[in-house]
Amino acid sequence: RGLTRRNENLALLNTMASTMATSDDIDLIVRQSLGQLLSYLRLEVGEVFLRREDSELLQMVHHQGMLIERLWKKDQVLIGEDIVGATARDNQPRLYTLPDKKLTSLNPAVSDTCLRHLACMPLTGRRGTLGVLVVATCHSQPLDELETQYLATISAWLGTAIENLRLNVQGKRLVILEERERIGMDLHDGIIQSIYAVGLTLEHARLLMNEDINGAHQRIDQAIADLNSTIRDIRAYILDLRPRQLHDENLMQGIQRLVNEFKANTLIPVTLQGPADGFPGMTDGEALAMFHITQEALANIAKHARAKKVEMVVWKTSDRVLLEIHDDGRGFDPTKVRLAIGHGVSNMQTRAHNAGGDVEIFSEPGQGTTITTWVPFREPSAE
Template sequence: MNTRLLGILGVLLALICWAGLIVLRFLIFHQPFSLGLIAVEMGLVVLGSAIFWRWIISVLERQASEVRQRTNHLEALHSASIALTTEHDLTAVLQKVVDLSRALLNAKYGALGILDEDGSTIAQLITSGLSPASRARMDHFPRTHGLLGVPIVEHRPIRVDSIVDDPRARGFPVNHPTMNSFLGVPLISKGRVFGNLYLADKLPDLASGRRGQTLAFSQEDEEILEMFANQAAIAIENAQLYRQNQQIAILQERERFGMDLHDGVIQSIYAIGLMLDNSRHQLETAPGAAQEGISAAIVGLNQVIKDIRTYIHDLRSSQLNGHNLQQGLEELARDLQTYSVLNIDVDVDPTTLKRLSSKQTSDLLQIAREALSNVRKHANATQVAIRVRPDHGKVTLVVEDNGRGFDTAANGKPGGHGLHNMAERAHQLDGVLDVSSAPNGGTRIAVTLPS
């Protein structure tokens, strides 16, 4: 039943009751009949009942709207929580947490800060709604001062209608975008705060027609973000455990590599060294035996070289996992993120995977490994993009960062030996290495190979 019909029925019910009262007055109490009085009473009854039922209807509609809004928020919260469970990669989970929270409450900006080991400062900041150019203009990441420090220190949410009017609004970096309303909640796991989730500038619904305005966050917004933060904390912790398991697997593989070298190659080289030393002492007393010993050492060295080549081939096959360049690049990105706070985006055109030979794929991975190593050691970057694209019958690998860059014309370039090795690998594949960089302008390394 719609509210308009409910209002009409309310007025009719009031008229029926009034008509019954008229009958009682004239038939039982024999009061005099007056058309004027009846008209006035009818008008008052209709007006009063209409006003009353209009008020009742407005209350019911408001409560129904609140119930619908609450239901929509809970459904969105449920969908966002489910979406988090589909990811295991830590970097993807962190970005999805801040993206989903911003969409959940229709905020213009969102940020997720992950604290360092001692919980004193933000070690990694993931943003949403902030363009890369705007982020690059800031002289440093926001720290745990002022408003941002409240969830960390006090372990509770904070909601501010106007940031500029709050005395705790300090510590924002230069060129930080202007923000009005603010909502922040802590990320807590096992009683320990390991991060914070922030939203700023709640936007009105498109249906409201108030474009360009920002609203204050409500108590309901705060409760919803707290519930989502609890789910996000679990998802982040699971992703961290997944990364730790991967790190353990890497360490185990390195240990196996070391054991294989020690038990095989190193023992063989040690034996050849003893053989050469013995031959050196026989040069004067038994030159024939010395010659045989040297010949045997040469045979042994050739066998060691063969064993090393076989081992390297096996490593390449294991690393490529079916000669899939994308999986190899994603593995390199995960390895680097294990030891840094870099955000690395890998984007590979799937049509390029079948165009490359096993050797091209292996060498491209080595070039990417060297490029990422240079970023970690020299660039002081926060973002790295790895792209593989077809290029007029060729394939191009690009590794680009937003670091401090360098003057390509100057001597003593950062990672000089690494750049030389990358260029040499590209040359061996009949490819071309292009390096473009500028001070404070990031670095772009592109390798183009024939497919």
């Protein structure tokens, strides 16, 4: 019987682990995990309190059970306050048999139910307690040692899952803040300065109107040219900021879509050569890496190259899919100018390396730039 229970425990742990691994929604994970736990242990009521980030406050985020609307008088407590707060502070489970005069923070309506036993389990992560899991049951017998250990295991798993999700969210927030800072710097150092310069040129033209009409016209023509250049820069930034994904397309169809948008925004002609079938057998990860590398390369050309044309070729060998992008723009010295062209180069290299491939960049001032990238490829086996 003991072996059967342990096997059942492992089965539920596997189910809950699957729930935690396939979702990034904390509310969904809490709701599903608590429901699975109550159903398996045949417990009537459960609640989860979570600690607010950067706060000492514990907030009840989920309740399950039809016997009572809530177990406690308050749905918010400070760490160290009442039974729930003390469980979080001490990081130790607490087991009670009801009624218990010490539980003054318990909802008085609990005494009108059949609930006889209550357990408070800390939800712990690597950085401390994240909350408290509370369960209550009408069973005549208290939770046995195996059930208590099982609750502790589930609580630790749930706490770790919540901590990981919160860290992931914080990481995404940091990336967004860094990207906002980069965009702000690009706008300030590039577009805003260009618009300011146009304003100065027009002001100079106004002053010349009565004294040097030809000079004024020249300044106006210069302002128009500068505004057109600024508009192209804005289009390039828009092209770079749009989110990109392959939408039910093969690799070549996705690259063709990027090329079409690039041409529409920059008016730079592009030739693209490659097989229309988009290399059947490429994994989604390999195709998406190549797609995003193409996006980064075209965005860099739009912003920095001042090219008059772009040539692109996609082909494969026995073990690779390769992409070459060449522009006839102003080029640069890769050893000196890498920092000046933004995050594009490092992004391309990171994407290629993550897919098991690489990126090579050849450029000289005045000679344009050639980017060659590849990702692994294995021909689909014939069956």
